[in-house]
Amino acid sequence: MIYDFDQVCNRKETDCLKWDMIDTVFGEDDLIPLWVADMDFPVAEPIQKALEERVSHPxxxxxxxxxxxxxxxxxxxxxxxxxxxxxxxxxxxxxxxxxxxxxxxxxxxxxxxxxxxxxxxxxxxxxxxxxxxxxxxxxxxxxxxxxxxxxxxxxxxxxxxxxxxxxxxxxxxxxxxxxxxxxxxxxxxxxxxxxxxxxxxxxxxxxxxxxxxxxxxxxxxxxxxxxxxxxxxxxxxxxxxxxxxxxxxxxxxxxxxxxxxxxxxxxxxxxxxxxxxxxxxxxxxxxxxxxxGDEWLDQVMVYIKENLDFLIEYTEKNIPSIEVIKPQGTYLIWLDCRKLGLDNPELKNFMLKKAKVGLNDGFIFGEEGSGFVRMNIACPRVILKEALKRIEEAVNRL
Ligand SMILES: Cc1ncc(COP(=O)(O)O)c(C=O)c1O
The missing domain is CATH 3.40.640.10 (Type I PLP-dependent aspartate aminotransferase-like (Major domain))
Structure with a gap:
């Protein structure tokens, strides 16, 4: 089966931490959430089928x-x-x-x-x-x-x-x-x-x-x-x-x-x-x-890799003050924002209030994370593009 990871699915009002708790977690409600580590993609069909089958045995x-x-x-x-x-x-x-x-x-x-x-x-x-x-x-x-x-x-x-x-x-x-x-x-x-x-x-x-x-x-x-x-x-x-x-x-x-x-x-x-x-x-x-699950996994990895390539190309071209630390694995991308010249509270404020994206602040991963943010790229490309556009525009306004 061919999966379509470009499809944007509504996860709101499903008790979803990433999308439903934006306001609680960030104190803002109109952010693009690219934080907690799950994917904005439906699971592999065999997993859904196995669960449906189990549910049907009451x-x-x-x-x-x-x-x-x-x-x-x-x-x-x-x-x-x-x-x-x-x-x-x-x-x-x-x-x-x-x-x-x-x-x-x-x-x-x-x-x-x-x-x-x-x-x-x-x-x-x-x-x-x-x-x-x-x-x-x-x-x-x-x-x-x-x-x-x-x-x-x-x-x-x-x-x-x-x-x-x-x-x-x-x-x-x-x-x-x-x-x-x-x-x-x-x-x-x-x-x-x-x-x-x-x-x-x-x-x-x-x-x-x-x-x-x-x-x-x-x-x-x-x-x-x-x-x-x-x-x-x-x-x-x-x-x-x-x-x-x-x-x-x-x-x-x-x-x-x-x-x-x-x-x-x-x-x-x-x-x-x-x-x-x-x-x-x-x-x-x-x-x-x-x-x-492997048929789905092979396809999702191709898609996430394309997201990664897109992110790297986009930032190099349009937001050179942010450097992508090129990952060998994981869909959680570590972004070096130190060239923006913002301290931790300023960077947090910048991403939330100016760029309107919900990322993980680097400093919560330890002192070494000061000046960094973590971005989850396991999402449809259109969401990633919009988030990057927002960050680019906010950087240009700095
Ligand atoms: C390194 C690492 N360990 C553990 C977890 C969470 O594991 P669990 O949800 O199974 O408790 C995460 C989630 O992002 C993680 O990145």
Whole structure:
């Protein structure tokens, strides 16, 4: 089937966070919303069909992920990432963020330290601090328009004499965003290996949030942290979900893969009774997406790539004071607005009140995000064009 992603669909009055809560979130109501990470595209037809079929069986009692769902995850890992996993390694949670909270609680005690790599997906911050832990920032470096991991700094943070990450034995884990939101890096095997070696040799477990692992541009290839070696596999918690790839964020279904039995048991002990399994529609959608969603995914990726090319060309030609940080993956684009010469409140005000677009302010991703904004380009091109035109006109009026 051929999908038409140019079609603009009305998402208003559907309890849609992106479109219905504009006023609540931004305090303005006539913005083009290009913020929260879901797509303005209908889902793949096989997913909708599977859900309709499930709805038509009017029994919505307690549910547990059955063999078919687990097998769909096992098969996806093998097919996409050449990772052979055992069914018992797979745990289901209603979203990756709840899983991160559980993971941190299972790996740390209050007062421990957790490494983040800022600028980074901002819900990671309360994940750490709500557990009474401290954030140790191993900030990414922006070199010639591309973000890199600062490995020297990472080693220093673990070093006994640094006084930076304070007591090194207190760094229990890294939340590794792989691929990285918001900077769009798809980390290479070499980078992942280097990071993992530093973490594991210092006794830290790596929580690898791989939610964006199937949204890749050009020939970029996703490497699952666990596939580097058996040692890596035994020292990680891998967070997977079809929600970004197949636009299912409202259905809250993620699979968390933990090969190490002790780590898995600790995770389950915290999850049990507190965080449920996904609801049955989430599980239905997850299975349908993994088994039958690829025709849609191939097409949506072509469309998003065209949006990206359009964005890059448009900004280079018409808004040269804004630089697109060219992503290797994710549909969340990091825009360097520092040449506009605005401080954070001014930039926020500019995008909201002058350009009338709803973006994510860069500074919420950490101090390194000052002067940046994040734009979601998973929308019909006509919406993206209108947003860019508004920004261009507002810049010209500055
Ligand atoms: C890196 C990352 N992790 C997690 C999430 C959210 O996951 P969930 O909705 O499954 O809690 C997002 C959403 O944008 C994300 O970018």
């Amino acid at each position: 029994f919505y009692g307690y549910t547990r992920p059955g063999k078919r769902v687990v097998d769909a995850v096992v098969k996806r890992m093998k097919d996409k990432f050449n990772w052979e996993i055992h069914p018992e390694w797979v745990i289901f949670t209603p979203g990756v963020v709840p899983a991160l909270h559980i993971a941190i609680r299972s790996l740390t005690h209050p007062g421990d330290e957790v490494i983040l790599q800022q600028p980074v997906y901002y819900p990671f911050f309360p994940v750490v601090t709500n557990s009474g832990c401290q954030i140790v920032n191993n900030g990414l470096k922006l070199i010639d328009g591309k973000y890199e991991i600062d490995f020297d700094d990472l080693e220093t943070k673990f070093s006994p004499n640094s006084g930076l990450g304070s007591n090194p034995s207190r760094i229990k884990t890294i939340i590794f965003c792989n691929p990285h939101n918001p900077v769009g890096r798809v980390w290479t095997k070499e980078e992942i290996t280097k990071l993992g070696k530093i973490a594991i040799s210092n006794g830290a477990v790596v929580i690898s949030d791989e939610i964006h692992c199937e949204i890749l541009f050009d020939d970029n290839h996703h490497t699952t942290f666990a596939t580097i070696s058996k040692e890596f596999e035994q020292n990680c918690i891998i967070c997977m979900s079809p929600s970004k790839t197949f636009n299912l964020a409202g259905l809250d279904a993620s699979s968390i893969i933990i090969p190490n039995k002790k780590l898995r048991d600790n995770f389950l002990n915290i999850q049990n009774g507190m965080v449920p399994v996904p609801n049955l529609f989430g599980l239905t959608a997850l299975e349908a997406a993994y088994r039958h």
